[in-house]
Amino acid sequence: MTSSPSALLGALDPTSDRAVFRQIADHLREAIDKGRFTEGAKLPSEAELVEHYGVSRMTVRNAISILQGEGLVHAEHGKGVYVRPRPPVRRLASDRFARRHREQGKSAFTVEAEAAGSRPEVDQLEVREERPSQDIAARLGGARKVLVRRRRYLLDGRPVEFASSYLPLDLARNTPIAQPNPGPGGIYARLEELGHRLERFEEEVRARMPAPAEVKTLRLAAGVPVIHLIRTAYDTEGRAVEVCDTVMAADAYVLAYQLPAI
Amino acid sequence: MTSSPSALLGALDPTSDRAVFRQIADHLREAIDKGRFTEGAKLPSEAELVEHYGVSRMTVRNAISILQGEGLVHAEHGKGVYVRPRPPVRRLASDRFARRHREQGKSAFTVEAEAAGSRPEVDQLEVREERPSQDIAARLGGARKVLVRRRRYLLDGRPVEFASSYLPLDLARNTPIAQPNPGPGGIYARLEELGHRLERFEEEVRARMPAPAEVKTLRLAAGVPVIHLIRTAYDTEGRAVEVCDTVMAADAYVLAYQLPAI
DNA sequence: CACAGCTACTCGTATAGACGAGTGGGGGAG
DNA sequence: CTCCCCCACTCGTCTATACGAGTAGCTGTG
Incomplete structure (x- = not known):
């Protein structure tokens, strides 16, 4: 009773x-x-x-x-x-792409998750060549074919993020970037080895309710929005060398940025 | 028929x-x-x-x-x-706090909105002294009393953002910052005039579903999340001089950031 | 012609009932 | 004692009905 x-x-x-x-x-x-x-x-x-x-x-x-x-x-x-318990959030620091973080053997996600005491996994890895959407093509300066790397990230068994990286095919084909495991430091380390020294990243942040496919992939509960982040990486010559389209479970993340007061 | x-x-x-x-x-x-x-x-x-x-x-x-x-x-x-039509989004550029933007007479919101062809309004302005929440106090380095400036922003009559600025009272009391209209360039310009040269901003970005009060204030439709942004401004001495807590209608905004590849 | 009111259509709220399906505990069979 | 089954309880789906309230267009009256 x-x-x-x-x-x-x-x-x-x-x-x-x-x-x-x-x-x-x-x-x-x-x-x-x-x-x-x-x-x-x-x-x-x-x-x-x-x-x-x-x-x-x-x-x-x-x-x-x-x-x-x-x-x-x-x-x-x-x-x-x-x-609903508030799940632990993962903090994305503004220096998460600092070069020094690439010097280690593991991916940024893995290192960071283990430091926070969580068990990281990467999942549903897929690498293929595709014709990009108009939006992606425009961000990449008009690339007509791209290499796509898709993967899902999990923390302690919970899916938290689904990401797709797009790279111009002429730049990525027949390189370690086209391998499922691109090696220590991830594709940014490989890009720099290939002579594309990274200069800056641009990120666009949106929030919205998930589409049904996203609910499924991220196993989202009702009432959880997603953060949609689109990052473009530019090399020192000003060329866009990668676009990464990421959908994150909003209850699992807080994004942190530093803005200089120029 | x-x-x-x-x-x-x-x-x-x-x-x-x-x-x-x-x-x-x-x-x-x-x-x-x-x-x-x-x-x-x-x-x-x-x-x-x-x-x-x-x-x-x-x-x-x-x-x-x-x-x-x-x-x-x-x-x-x-x-x-x-x-639902997708409303026009307001893009918050990463240089929106650049000093050069403060040199003009109008607030950043006004200038930017007019440039985009929208009609900006500021609303529900409230300035008062308060005892800060634990979180705000911690971000401000342990301030025991603060000056709070609350206001709502509208574009073409639609509420899009509700913001609360918190400043240590010892810093803001009896200054133009405590006035409803702090003057050209906003409170950041006044802070610098008071000798607090701004060095950097930290922003934390979250997304979640709105509380009922936020639905009302922002006149949110069903299925629209909010972006919750907490910005802390630091002066050149490393002191936190302002915390701004902003809740934005997620369908009205896209945030843009630049990250250097250090 | 102007206007008031009617009406038909829309979504909003609420009731009462039925059956299905997942979960967990208690009790009976072995 | 152990195991399995059944039952009670939970939420999920669906029907049928009723009335309320906002909107807009039509119609008849003045």
Whole structure:
């Protein structure tokens, strides 16, 4: 016998013109915000909420779906509705492409994850030649064919990021970059060995709700947006030598940048 | 008499184990992606979809609510469900805090918006003294009281950003910074006049779904995340002189950064 | 012609009920 | 005692219905 939700949740206000399911959502949200339900805690079941508020089940489900859309809770079939724990975030430092980080044997992702005590994995690696989209082609200065490297990154078994790198084919073909494992320091190290000394990166950051394919690939919970990052790498001659298109689970990342006050 | 949706939408697959409302959502999403419904176009009404698929209205509404959660469509009471137009985005360039931009009379937001042909407004301006949250205090090096400047930014009447600046009180009290209008070049110009020459900014970027208050302030549609940006400004002595906490409508912004390849 | 009101259409909210499917615990069979 | 099955509980899907409320166009009245 679980204790009645009445101890934690108030009563509806029949005089309010706020819809009943919104009032219920408000109650639950407030209870979560105030710590009456902590991370990982189980909310009252739909049946209990129906009983407590004296409304129909669809009304209760409607309320819960609001909280799901806000990313506050997630439902587990057959078990219950739980307050979503905030997963540990991975901080992308602004110096993550500093040359000194490339001197080591492992990839930046691996080194950084292990330093943070997480278990890194790379997954779904795919290397192929393609005709680029108009956008990618334009960013690469009009390349007509590109080498694409796709891969998925996981932390402790959880997918957190899916990235596609595009390189002009004339630059990458028949080089270690076209190998699944490009070697220590990653493709940036190889690019520099090939004579393309990197000068700067440009990053564009957007946020949006994920497409269904992204929900699947990143195993995203309801109410989790994605950060869409497009990075272009330029060499010292001003040529765009790589475009990396990355989709990240927004609840797993915080991006950090340093801006000089010129 | 509107034309039947049958011309644009397929039929359900009864052998599929995908839920009916998901199949309907898939159909509509595909039709939108393929341009059979363009931006601003009206989807078939709930009644028409009920008729077309032979399902109950709740099932159709369930399907539509998926698309709303993805930010693809929005419903207008009494009118219909429309494909969400992508609003013009404001690009925040990485040099937006360059000193040369402060030399002019107007604020960065105003100058930039007018250059882009939009009508900028600043709104809900509030200046007050407060005890900072633990997080803000830590970022400001342990300040116990701060001056807070809050304001909302609008483009062409649409709220796009809500920002709060926090400055150590000992630094900002009885200066033009404590005035509602701090004068040409904004508070960064005033800080430099006060002897705090700015050296660098640190920005942290997160994305998440908005809290209800943010939905209201930014008049956010369903399925639009927010970008949460926290910027700390440091002077040449390494002191944190301002923290700016900004919440932006994610569909209105793209952030651009330049990273040197050191 | 102008305008008020009716009406048909739209989505919003809410009810009551049914069945399906995943989970976990308790009790009975071996 | 161990294992398996069943049952109770959970959320997931779907139907059918009802009324409320916003919108827009048509129509009849003044």
